[in-house]
Amino acid sequence: MNFSTKSINIEKIIEDNLEFVIPSYQRPYVWDDIEIRKLLEDLKTNFDIKSNEYFVGNTYVIKSLKEKKENQYEVIDGQQRFTTFWMISLCFKTLNIDTRLKDYLMVQGNIRFDFDIRKEVAEYLTNLLDETAEKRISDVSHFEFLKNIAAGIETIKSYLKSEILKKDLKAFGDFINSNVIFIFNEAPRNTDLNALFVALGTSGIQLQQSDILKARVLDKIKEKDRRIIYSKIWESCESMSNFFENNVKLSFSYDTKEIKEHDFKTFSPEKFGSAVQESDEKKLEGLTISEIISGHKISLFEENNENDVPIKCRSIITFNLFLLHVLRIYKRLKNINTDIDSLDGKKLLETFKLNEIDDAAYFIELMWRLRYLFDKYVVKWLNKELDSYDEEEMLLISSINCSVKDNRCYFTRTENEFSNLQMLQSVLYFNNIPNQIWLTPFLYYLLTNETDNEISSDDVLINLEIIDNIMIPGDKKAASWQIMWQKSSYPDIENIIELNLNQPFGTGFNHYWFYKLEYLLWKNWTERDTEKFKRYRITSKNSIEHVFPQNEENKKVLEDECDEMNWLDCLGNLGLLSVGQNSSYSNQDVGKKKIDFNNKSVYDSLKLVKIYSEANWTLGEIKAHQQDMNDVLRKHYSGM
Numbered sequence: 001m002n003f004s005t006k007s008i009n010i011e012k013i014i015e016d017n018l019e020f021v022i023p024s025y026q027r028p029y030v031w032d033d034i035e036i037r038k039l040l041e042d043l044k045t046n047f048d049i050k051s052n053e054y055f056v057g058n059t060y061v062i063k064s065l066k067e068k069k070e071n072q073y074e075v076i077d078g079q080q081r082f083t084t085f086w087m088i089s090l091c092f093k094t095l096n097i098d099t100r101l102k103d104y105l106m107v108q109g110n111i112r113f114d115f116d117i118r119k120e121v122a123e124y125l126t127n128l129l130d131e132t133a134e135k136r137i138s139d140v141s142h143f144e145f146l147k148n149i150a151a152g153i154e155t156i157k158s159y160l161k162s163e164i165l166k167k168d169l170k171a172f173g174d175f176i177n178s179n180v181i182f183i184f185n186e187a188p189r190n191t192d193l194n195a196l197f198v199a200l201g202t203s204g205i206q207l208q209q210s211d212i213l214k215a216r217v218l219d220k221i222k223e224k225d226r227r228i229i230y231s232k233i234w235e236s237c238e239s240m241s242n243f244f245e246n247n248v249k250l251s252f253s254y255d256t257k258e259i260k261e262h263d264f265k266t267f268s269p270e271k272f273g274s275a276v277q278e279s280d281e282k283k284l285e286g287l288t289i290s291e292i293i294s295g296h297k298i299s300l301f302e303e304n305n306e307n308d309v310p311i312k313c314r315s316i317i318t319f320n321l322f323l324l325h326v327l328r329i330y331k332r333l334k335n336i337n338t339d340i341d342s343l344d345g346k347k348l349l350e351t352f353k354l355n356e357i358d359d360a361a362y363f364i365e366l367m368w369r370l371r372y373l374f375d376k377y378v379v380k381w382l383n384k385e386l387d388s389y390d391e392e393e394m395l396l397i398s399s400i401n402c403s404v405k406d407n408r409c410y411f412t413r414t415e416n417e418f419s420n421l422q423m424l425q426s427v428l429y430f431n432n433i434p435n436q437i438w439l440t441p442f443l444y445y446l447l448t449n450e451t452d453n454e455i456s457s458d459d460v461l462i463n464l465e466i467i468d469n470i471m472i473p474g475d476k477k478a479a480s481w482q483i484m485w486q487k488s489s490y491p492d493i494e495n496i497i498e499l500n501l502n503q504p505f506g507t508g509f510n511h512y513w514f515y516k517l518e519y520l521l522w523k524n525w526t527e528r529d530t531e532k533f534k535r536y537r538i539t540s541k542n543s544i545e546h547v548f549p550q551n552e553e554n555k556k557v558l559e560d561e562c563d564e565m566n567w568l569d570c571l572g573n574l575g576l577l578s579v580g581q582n583s584s585y586s587n588q589d590v591g592k593k594k595i596d597f598n599n600k601s602v603y604d605s606l607k608l609v610k611i612y613s614e615a616n617w618t619l620g621e622i623k624a625h626q627q628d629m630n631d632v633l634r635k636h637y638s639g640m
Contacts, residue, residue, distance in 0.1 A: 004186040007055075010085060010177050014103045019072040021064050022115045024218055024231055025211035026079050029148045033155050036084060040159045047168075047175045055181045056081050062187040078182070085180065086113060087149065090128060091156040092173045099173025105129060121146060128153075209348040210238060210319050220360035230364045233267055237371040240315035240322065244375040245400060245411050248272070259409060261402045265450075267368045314381035314393070316429055317436050320345030322374070326367050327352060328440045329447065332484045333366070334358070339481045343435040373446045376400075377460060378439070379425045382415055394537065395426050418537065420523050421461050426538040427515040428468060437476045441467050441483040469637060472496065472512075493637040497630050506569030507544045514541070514576035514607065520632050521606040535602040545575045547611055548622070549587040556589065559619045567619055572626030575608045590617040 046054045059078030063070075075082060089104040106112060111129065115121040124146055164172050214234050221227045232251040239247050245264055252272045263271050317325075324343055331340070342351050357363050379395040398413045416422065428438045445463050449455050470488045471479045473496065482488040501513060518538055525533060548558050548568060558568050567573060577585075581604050585593045594612045603609055610628070614621045 004188075006184050007181050008184040009179065009181050010101065010104050013182075014100075014107075014177075017071050017107050018112075019064075019069065019107050019110075020061075020082055020113050021072060021074045022079050022083075022113060022121075023074050023076075023215050024227075025213075025215035026075070027211065029080060029083050029152070031080050031084060031148060031152060033151070036152050036155045037159060039084060040088075040156065040163070043176060043180070044163065044172070046179070047172055052179060053181050054179050055183070058183045058185055060185045060187065063189045073186070076187070081182070083113065083149070084152065085176070086125075087153050088156055088176065089173075090125075091153060091160055092169070093129075094157065095160060095169070097169045097173055099170050099177065101173040101177040104177070121149070124149075209346075210323060213323065213348060213352055214238075216354055217357060217360050217363065220354075220357065226361070229269070230361060233364050233368050237322075237367050238319045240317070240319050241313065243313060243398075243400075243413055244371050257407055257409070261400050261411065264372050264400075265369065266372075267365050313398075316379060316381070316395075317439070318345045320348045321435060322371070323348060323367070324351060325436075325440050325443060326363070326370055328481070329370065329444050329484070330363050330366055331356065332444060337485070339477070343437060343477060345434075369447060370443050373443055373450065374439075377421075377446055378442075379422055379429065395422065395429060397422050397425075419457070420519075421457065421464065423519050423522055423538055424461065424464055424468065427512075427519045428464075430538070430540050431512045431515055432476075437480045438464075438467055438471060440480050444484045465636075468516075491637075493634055497633065501571050501630060501633070502626075504566040504569035506546075506566075506574075509544060509571065509574065511542065511544075511576055513571070514544075514574075514605075517629055517632060518576075518606050520636050521610070524632075525606065532601065532603050536606065539578070541576045541578050541581075541605075543577050543579045543581070545577045545581075545585060545608075547573050547575060547593065547608070548590055548617055551587050552589055553587050554589055558622075567622050570622065570626055571629060572622040572624075575605045575611065577604055 043054060059081065060076040061073040061078070062076060064072040064074050086104060089101045092099050093102045093105060104112065106129070111122060111126050113122065113125065160169065160172075214231070218227050218231055218234075221230055236244065236247040236251045245261075248264065259271060315322075321343070324340060324345065328340055331338070336356060340351050340353075344351070376399075377397065379397055381393050382396045382398065383393055397416045397419070399416055401412045401414050403410045403412070429436065432438055442464055445467075446455065446460070449459075449463075467480075467483060469491060470483055473491050479488055500510065515538065522536070522538070527533060546568065550568065558573075585596060588596070597604065597608060597612050607629070611617070611625060614625075
């Protein structure tokens with residue numbers, strides 16, 4: 001890939017009437033006080049020693065594909081630096097310093113920067129240039145693309161006033177105009193942008209694949225006002241470490257009198273879309289920047305109740321992976337009968353075929369609907385207080401709570417108690433890392449069945465159990481795709497038991513079967529009021545324990561019935577534990593293991609509870625336990 005590379009100063013940018021578009025995939029302006037002051041101090045040092053050149057590094061651009069302007073460029077990398085020097089130029093103008101640097105602000109009567117779908121940024125900066133306008137804005141803390149710019153302008157003005165002698169300000173501005181050098185790397189206009197992003201990503205440029213994909217999908221929506229709305233829909237979905245309704249609140253300034261919990265199900269322009277335009281109109285009213293920086297601010301949003309404490313959460317998948325699940329469901333709904341090549345979030349751009357997205361607005365609205373369902377029905381890592389002495393991150397499902405105060409609706413989250421659905425998802429999670437393949441058919445089922453009325457919890461569980469059962473043998477990706485098309489077949493449980501459970505695999509057993517049995521035992525456990533059972537949960541385990549040890553400390557051996565079956569390595573004599581739990585039992589005789597197991601405050605395994613409830617641990621009991629576990633599975637499959 002050949003770049004046209006040249007060094008260019010700000011003066012040349014002005015002479016050539018260069019304009020810059022900050023594309024939608026770019027993150028907000030993020031430089032803080034420290035980074036801005038460091039740049040200014042470097043500039044002052046070079047000014048003091050009369051340096052001829054001050055290099056600010058590589059920038060990467062491509063001729064704008066949206067406008068037929070020869071001198072307009074889309075900024076791939078360099079937004080932070082280009083914007084910072086614009087802010088410096090603005091401060092010289094604001095301080096009435098007659099320097100040539102002020103010409104960097106405008107080009108042919110327009111602001112030099114256009115922020116694509118971020119019109120609040122362009123309008124805000126334009127407003128700052130209008131000396132007749134009241135330079136006011138509502139609480140910029142709610143605008144990711146504004147708050148650091150507003151703070152940065154105050155930092156620059158303060159530095160120029162306090163660190164540069166007044167008599168030197170004009171010369172300092174002229175120095176920046178003439179001596180600051182960018183390395184200007186221009187990509188050919190017909191460049192494959194996806195290939196370019198991959199190439200630049202290997203060169204250390206931090207570009208998020210999902211941001212790049214967002215720009216490409218939004219390009220398919222031609223009307224700028226609609227792109228703004230759909231960009232905000234996308235933003236509402238992309239933060240997986242926050243709950244959906246909180247993301248929506250940050251992206252849309254909706255009226256809390258009007259929005260109810262069920263309104264989050266589907267994007268409604270009447271409920272949310274009008275808030276985009278309304279917030280744009282409001283943003284030029286309110287407090288001055290100085291007032292905002294000093295802490296006197298107004299919020300566009302109603303404050304939460306004082307007792308509302310947001311629950312910390314962590315998603316079981318990344319946003320990249322969520323997008324791939326959305327893509328698979330989109331293809332099913334559009335009757336595109338070829339599955340995607342990969343469910344690898346790191347290969348998002350490589351996997352996502354844009355020519356298959358013939359309706360970008362539909363895709364983004366689908367993303368909204370699926371993200372709502374994801375947060376409603378899928379486990380997240382949450383901090384749950386187990387008792388007054390113990391707090392631990394756990395896989396839980398949560399519910400939205402809506403409370404009304406002063407005719408306003410307030411939304412909070414409550415952790416649901418342990419349930420069959422949560423436990424089964426724990427099994428699926430620990431057996432499907434990293435792609436969580438089960439999510440595609442599960443979300444598709446929820447999407448196509450939750451209409452005006454919610455799906456019953458029993459129906460949701462039954463469907464997920466069916467998905468789990470069908471995906472057991474063979475290619476899970478292919479099976480998950482076929483389930484959506486209703487082309488899958490139910491597995492033969494007797495064949496599965498014979499091939500997977502009745503063989504002496506020892507430590508080679510597929511861990512899934514231990515997890516599955518733990519779920520089924522938990523679901524049908526009778527003594528549910530005991531403290532140990534209440535504290536039990538399915539967690540990550542990776543070490544197979546031989547109950548009757550392979551090398552027993554007293555040299556005991558398991559009796560041999562000469563049936564050519566190695567019962568020591570059969571399912572009946574095994575349990576799944578963490579490495580630490582397994583090592584604590586080691587090669588002790590079964591009696592000592594039983595004492596250690598019973599002395600613990602929580603069950604390590606429900607399967608092991610069954611085992612250690614036996615008086616002894618003989619070959620006959622091993623066989624009987626294995627038969628019991630097979631029967632548990634048979635009962636489960638026959639009940640589907």
